[in-house]
Amino acid sequence: MELRDIEIFLALAEELHFGRTAERLHVTPSRISHTIKRQERRIGAPLFERTSRVVRLTPLGRQLRDELLPAHQQIQAAVERATARAHGTTGTLRVGYTTPWCADLVLRAGERFGHLHPGWTVQIREVQFDDPYGPLQRGELDLQLVEFPAFGSIVAGPVLFREPRALMVPAGHPLASRESVTLEDLADIPIVSLRFELPRSAEDLHLPRYTPMGRPVRRGPSYTYWPEVPALVAAGLGGSIVAARAAQFHARPGIAFVPFQDGPTIDYTVLWHTDVQGPPVPPFVDLLRELAGADGGGADGPGDGDGAGGGGAA
Structure with missing residues (x-):
């Protein structure tokens, strides 16, 4: 199997789409199809299952991909190193x-x-x-x-x-015992805010001034650096809108993380x-x-990863 044939196979194994593979490799879809068929004839068994709606690797195709990929990466790295040394590209x-x-x-x-x-x-x-x-x-x-x-x-x-959001609240606050909160609940606790202004688009997203029903969201004490926030919350001085994943990184005594039912992701x-x-x-x-x-967190569209919604945090 020639190097270009290996590249075509590995690209299709990743994309699982003939059109995207052809676009990525700057060739025609028919070239991709012809190359794969030639590989399958040489090996003697299908490498891909193909229907009008889906392309997927066969067990043999997965085995071939897993064995070829490390070798192909080593070849690419060797060429990159040689090129870097030749051109001083660092x-x-x-x-x-x-x-x-x-x-x-x-x-x-x-x-x-x-x-x-x-x-x-x-x-x-x-x-x-x-x-x-x-x-x-x-x-x-x-x-x-x-x-x-x-x-x-x-x-x-x-x-x-994209990360779902959570509300970080003092452990003794009534919201801490809830299984979830909504944006309307923001009216029931002061929200820790930044000591400086964000661009308005960021502030509207992360530090809303009103709930969806028009109730004002009170501002709590302000902070400059993230480590101040858990301390302020634990002291009972307010809450903070954060990424739900913050609970895995910033849990400490005196605070609780309650997921939102609604609202945009971060x-x-x-x-x-x-x-x-x-x-x-x-x-x-x-x-x-x-x-x-x-990691399972990929996302569609232009813009797959601290967390803070809201003036909030990591």
């Missing part, structure tokens, strides 16, 4: 994040990116809520994983994953500045999307 991709689960995703993507693009290293840093876009705008970062909407000269990539996207045109950006974004999807 550099650092600087990526920011705002929550620990975004950090986990970036670290996994960075490790894999280093294998696929040996000349490049990935540096990550946490971005604080008091300056959510500053590092990106000042050119200190190339990419950023964030829950805030993009604006101005910042470009939004794909939505990587959508995590990747952002970059319009001036960033470096070649590593698109492949790194592709890796983030692939890994987020593999």
